[in-house]
Amino acid sequence: MAGRSGVWALGLCLVAGATLVSPPAGAARQDIPATDANLEAASLGRTVRIGAAATDGAVSVLPLEVYVARVLAGEAEASASDGAQQALAIAARTYATVNAGRHAREGFDLCDTTHCQVWRAATASTRRAVLATAGLVLTYNGTPAEVFYSASCGGRTERAADVWARGALFPYLQAVEDDVHGGDPTWRLERTLQEVHDALERAGSRGDRLEDVRVEARSASGRVIRLGLPGMSPDAMTGDEFRGAVGFATLRSTAFTLDRSGDRLIFEGRGYGHGVGMCVVGANRRGQRGERAEAILAHYFPALAIQSLTDTAGALPPPR
Secondary structure, three states: OOOOOOOOOOOOEEEOOOOOOOOOOOHHHHHOOOOHHHHHHHOOOOEEEEEOOOOOOOEEEEEHHHHHHHHHHHHOOOOOOHHHHHHHHHHHHHHHHHOOOOOHHHOOOEEOOOOOOOOOOOOHHHHHHHHHHOOEEEEEOOEEOOOOEEOEOOOEOEOHHHOOHHHHHOOOOOOOEOOOOOOOOOEEEEEEHHHHHHHHHHOOOEOOOOOOOEEEEEOOOOOEEEEEOOOOEOOEEOHHHHHHHHOOOOOOOOOEEEEEEOOEEEEEEOOEOOOEOEEHHHHHHHHHOOOOHHHHHHHHOOOOEEEEHHHOOOOOOOOO
C-alpha cells in the first residue's frame, strides 16, 4: 500500500468484487469534514477544465474531486444510497480521467451537458461519497477504462458494440441482467409520420415523404439497433441515431416496441438512456438493499478492476 499525501493516505489496488477500503466507512468519514477544501487536497493537484455550454463559453477550472462531487449532484438520483453514490463517484472520476481533453479544440476538457457529464452544486452527501473513494478509478488491463452510465436500463444493460460504431473498442462493456427493475412502468410516445419526417430532416436526412418506420434488427437485450425508413435518404439508421433525431429526452430509450395506426407511430418502451455500463437507478436500488460500491461496480463492469489513479499503467503524476 503506497502512501499518499493529502487529506488521508490512499494506496488501494482492488479488483472488482473485493472489499472497498475507502478508508473504512463510519469513523474515518467523521474525522474528515466533507468540504471543498478537503476535496481539493484529495485531488493531489489534478484539475479539470469545464466549459459551460449553456452560457458564453466561460471555462471553470476545478480540482478533480470537487468536480466529481458536483457531477454526483447532477447525475445521481436524489437521496441516493451511499453505495450507489460511491459507485457513481468512481465511474464519474474514471470518465473525467479518460476523457480529459475531449473538448480540447474549444479550450477545455469536458462540457457541462449530457454530452459529457452534468454537474450541479455539490451537497454534503456527494462530498462524503467522493472523499470515501478519492483517487479510485475503473481499469482494464491496468489502464483507466472508457466507461459509461445511463439513467435506467429498464432491466438489462446494453453491449457497447450494439449502440455505437466505436463500441467494439470496449469489449468489456457487455450486456448484463439487472434484477432490480421489476414493476417499472413502461413509457409511451406517439408521433405522426410527418412529425418523425420533420425530425429526421432536422437531423440531416432527406426525403419528400416518410412512408413508414420499421424495426429491422434488435440486439440480444431486445433494444432496437436498426430501423428502416422508406422514403428517406438514408433509408435506414441505427436505433441510437434515430433516437437522437427524434430527441434523446423524447424517445427515452431504444428498448421499445413499435406499432402503427394510420399515420401515427406508437412507441412503448422501458428505461431511459443508452443502457451501456452502469444503470444509475439500478445502482441506487442495489445500494438500498445493502450492496456496497465495489459489488455494484462488479455487477455492471464485471471485467474491470478498481485501482488508485496514480498506480494505473501509464498514469501521469499529478502536476506540481
